[in-house]
Amino acid sequence: MPVEIDVQHVARLARLALTEEEQERFRRQLGLILEHAENVREVAAVDVPPTSHPIPRSNVLRPDDPAPSLSHEEAMASAPEEESDRFKVPRVVEQE
Amino acid sequence: MTAELCDLTAHDLSAKLAAGDVRAIDVLESTLRRIDQVDERLHTFLTRTEGQARTQAGLVDERVARREEVGPVAGIPLALKDVFCTKGIRTTAGSKILEPYVPPYDCTPWERLQAGGAVLVGKTNCDEFAMGSSNENSAFGPVRNPWNLETVPGGSSGGSAAAVASGQAVWALGTDTGGSVRQPASLCGVVGFKPTYGRISRYGLIAFASSLDHVGTFTRDVRDAATILSAIAGHDPRDATSLPEPAPHYGAGLDAGVQGLRVGVMEDWLGTEGVQPAVRDSVRAAVDRLVGLGATAETASLPHADYALSAYYLIAPAECSSNLARYDGVRYGYRAPGGGDVMEMNMRTRGAGFGDEVKRRIMLGTYSLSAGYYDAYYGQAQKVRTLVIRDYEEAFRRFDVLVSPTSPTTAFRLGEKTEDPLAMYLSDIFTIPSDLTGTPAVSIPCGLSPDGLPIGFQIMGRLMDEATVLRVAFALEQDLRFAARPPLLEALSA
Numbered sequence: 001m002p003v004e005i006d007v008q009h010v011a012r013l014a015r016l017a018l019t020e021e022e023q024e025r026f027r028r029q030l031g032l033i034l035e036h037a038e039n040v041r042e043v044a045a046v047d048v049p050p051t052s053h054p055i056p057r058s059n060v061l062r063p064d065d066p067a068p069s070l071s072h073e074e075a076m077a078s079a080p081e082e083e084s085d086r087f088k089v090p091r092v093v094e095q096e
Numbered sequence: 097m098t099a100e101l102c103d104l105t106a107h108d109l110s111a112k113l114a115a116g117d118v119r120a121i122d123v124l125e126s127t128l129r130r131i132d133q134v135d136e137r138l139h140t141f142l143t144r145t146e147g148q149a150r151t152q153a154g155l156v157d158e159r160v161a162r163r164e165e166v167g168p169v170a171g172i173p174l175a176l177k178d179v180f181c182t183k184g185i186r187t188t189a190g191s192k193i194l195e196p197y198v199p200p201y202d203c204t205p206w207e208r209l210q211a212g213g214a215v216l217v218g219k220t221n222c223d224e225f226a227m228g229s230s231n232e233n234s235a236f237g238p239v240r241n242p243w244n245l246e247t248v249p250g251g252s253s254g255g256s257a258a259a260v261a262s263g264q265a266v267w268a269l270g271t272d273t274g275g276s277v278r279q280p281a282s283l284c285g286v287v288g289f290k291p292t293y294g295r296i297s298r299y300g301l302i303a304f305a306s307s308l309d310h311v312g313t314f315t316r317d318v319r320d321a322a323t324i325l326s327a328i329a330g331h332d333p334r335d336a337t338s339l340p341e342p343a344p345h346y347g348a349g350l351d352a353g354v355q356g357l358r359v360g361v362m363e364d365w366l367g368t369e370g371v372q373p374a375v376r377d378s379v380r381a382a383v384d385r386l387v388g389l390g391a392t393a394e395t396a397s398l399p400h401a402d403y404a405l406s407a408y409y410l411i412a413p414a415e416c417s418s419n420l421a422r423y424d425g426v427r428y429g430y431r432a433p434g435g436g437d438v439m440e441m442n443m444r445t446r447g448a449g450f451g452d453e454v455k456r457r458i459m460l461g462t463y464s465l466s467a468g469y470y471d472a473y474y475g476q477a478q479k480v481r482t483l484v485i486r487d488y489e490e491a492f493r494r495f496d497v498l499v500s501p502t503s504p505t506t507a508f509r510l511g512e513k514t515e516d517p518l519a520m521y522l523s524d525i526f527t528i529p530s531d532l533t534g535t536p537a538v539s540i541p542c543g544l545s546p547d548g549l550p551i552g553f554q555i556m557g558r559l560m561d562e563a564t565v566l567r568v569a570f571a572l573e574q575d576l577r578f579a580a581r582p583p584l585l586e587a588l589s590a
Contacts (some may be wrong), residue, residue: 006462014462015418015424015439016455017447026443026459033460036518037406040476043483050478051485053307053337054293054534055559058337074200078428087426092438 002031003038101126102263103585106147106172106320109266113160113171120153120160120171123266127173130263131217133588138240141218142178143186149173150542152215159213168323170213175265176218177256179226180206181300185216189302190224190234190252193423193430193449203300204335205269205311205328212327218264224451225420226271226297226304228252229279229523232514233453240510241284241564241584243549246508250280250523251260253314257284257525260314261582262274267324273304273410275503275527277312282552283579285541287569289313289321293534293564294339297332301489305415306337308408308531318540318570322346323564341560349563350570354389356569360396360495365526371504377503378543378551378558386499386568396491396498400483404529407484408586409521410464410477412530416454417461422427423449481532488533492558497568500526502539526554536562538569541578548583 007027011018018026081084083089100121101109112118128146135141156171176182179189181199187195202210206529210216223233231239233255239254242262243248249258253270257280262267265339270277272290289312296311303309315321329343336481361383366376377446387393423446425431432448435441450458464473467547491498513520530537535556557565 004280007459010459010463010466012443013466014458015421015442015446016450016458017440017443018455019447022455024451026456029456030460030463033409033517034454034463034473037410037473037477040403040406040410040473040480043400043403043480045479048479048482049474051481052478054485054532055337055339057337062333070200077200078197080425080429080431089426089438090435090441 001036003034005034013051100130100263102130102173102266104266104487105316106168106266106323108173110168110170110206113156115120115536116160116168119244120156120215123171123175124149124153124217126265127217127264131470133318134242134262134584135264137245138242138258138262139237140220140239140262141175142188142190142221142236142255144218145185145216148205149215149217152213155159156213156215164387167212169209169327169388171215172189173216173217173266174209174214175220175256175259175268176216177222177253177268177270178585179222179271179302180269181302182216182219185219187219187302188236189226190222190236191454192235193445195235195430197429199300201300204297204332206300207234208328218225220253222255224454225302225416226252226273226276227416227453227457229275229520230508232510233451235451241507244507245584247509247549248283249388250283250503250507252276254280255285255286257440258280260286260316262585264559266316267320270312270314271304272310272312272530272531273308273412274531275524277314277551278527278537278554279503279524281314283507283550285550285582287315287318287321287538287540288313289325289538290530291325291329292339292538292560294337295329295343295562296337297338299332303419303506305412306419307415310411310531318566318573319347319350321340321538322350322566339371344563346562346566350567352567354386354391354477354568354571357391357497358495359386359391359393360491360498360502361393362398362498363395364397367501368504370522371501372506372545374545375501375505375551379499379553382542382553382572382576383499386572389571389575396495398484398487398491398529400480400487403480404484404532405521405525407477407480408528408532409460410473411481413457414474415461416464417465420454420458422553425449452516485533488535496564498556500554500556502554504524506545506549506551530556533559534563535559538565540569540573542572542576543578544580550580
């Protein structure tokens with residue numbers, strides 16, 4: 001059976017503004033994809049450890065040597081909007 | 097039409113350059129002429145860089161004129177999938193959300209090739225953020241397959257595959273997360289190679305699913321694959337997942353043959369419904385060739401591979417939903433107009449900036465990572481990943497390589513699978529397992545279907561053992577002598 005998901009809730013978590021048509025389509029398509037994907041539960045026993053990475057490595061560090069990084073101008077060059085050499089965004093607080 | 101400079105292999109061209117028979121600028125002009133002839137129909141490139149390419153070719157010619165030794169990538173026209181960041185050259189990932197993005201730095205693979213004198217002709221079209229199997233998910237329109245313009249080139253690195261197949265680049269780089277190098281290579285009749293996870297640095301690559309993303313190569317033959325891999329492989333301190341082990345020179349031992357080599361044939365996969373008869377026959381014939389060359393072939397199986405597709409479509413979207421959180425309309429890229437507050441601006445920017453498949457996967461990943469579902473989906477998929485890795489380890493105790501079709505079908509028609517995501521996903525069913533395990537695998541052309549479309553033969557090897565994969569591929573390539581060319585090229589006037 002296709003999986004029922006709360007598309008509006010997931011879209012908000014994912015920060016995606018979706019049209020009504022998209023919500024309906026994704027609800028249907030994701031339901032089918034998840035139904036298919038559920039077969040992972042058939043084989044994954046409790047005693048099988050999960051793999052997050054094909055070649056496990058831990059604590060990969062490099063020497064902490066100072067080196068030049070991007071200049072302020074380079075970092076700002078692709079900003080959609082800026083003011084006084086800073087990234088400009090719509091207001092953050094006073095949402096209520 | 098006789099082959100022009102742009103149709104030759106890199107090793108042929110490199111020899112001619114070193115001998116002074118041709119100049120890098122001649123090779124480049126031949127390639128640029130070809131781009132002018134066919135790109136309008138194929139839509140291979142998102143950005144062309146001929147000005148810079150002429151400068152790079154000129155520098156190589158000056159070095160040759162001064163009798164300096166130049167390396168094997170010097171003067172060879174290269175194309176990069178548009179997920180490789182190139183300083184000062186627009187890099188879009190095939191997405192509207194990055195349409196205006198000009199990176200302030202170079203990725204490591206391009207930095208290394210550039211240092212070797214490579215000549216970049218352009219950035220190739222691809223599925224948006226490398227998500228897709230047909231190139232139809234590009235925000236800038238699909239690439240067409242040079243073998244038949246009504247069919248897809250495969251994806252997601254479809255532009256890179258089409259470029260190499262049509263003489264618009266001698267070789268190209270792509271990325272392979274679920275098969276995005278091998279599957280388009282198969283559909284376009286070129287060699288597509290994905291080495292071990294971490295063998296090639298991903299510093300400066302636009303990330304899709306970080307535990308699965310690999311850099312891979314598109315070349316006209318196996319020797320070129322070994323050459324370009326040798327030029328870009330090896331540790332990079334700027335990528336924490338980069339392998340610290342030194343990368344060997346992959347050209348050595350290529351021609352050692354396959355005498356006594358144990359080949360495991362993926363019979364289950366060949367028997368899968370959906371595998372075209374021509375694909376099955378062609379792959380079996382190639383196995384017979386390997387046996388004729390002295391290898392032994394027996395049935396191999398990977399019992400949990402049937403679950404690999406499901407695991408992949410939980411893990412990759414989960415990682416993508418996290419990786420793509422950075423596209424928020426604040427620091428670079430597209431920002432949607434309007435939007436009363438930051439949250440609304442973020443949502444509108446992402447809603448308008450991402451295409452269908454990307455949104456679908458972000459949603460899928462967000463859902464499967466959300467509270468209450470994590471263990472049921474993502475956690476289970478990670479366990480399946482362990483089982484698939486164990487299957488490979490088990491199989492590689494008996495066999496030196498495993499072989500299969502690269503994709504169940506030859507190139508399919510544009511629009512054929514766009515309404516059915518699951519059908520599209522099945523196109524990568526034989527390539528996904530090697531991404532979950534991080535093991536090296538190559539696709540080489542092994543024949544043509546009755547309707548004249550290329551068929552790809554996949555050779556999969558042990559972790560870190562690129563050398564054996566390439567050795568088998570080289571032996572088979574020398575024996576098969578696949579020399580067909582896209583009809584499009586035959587029709588060009590010289």
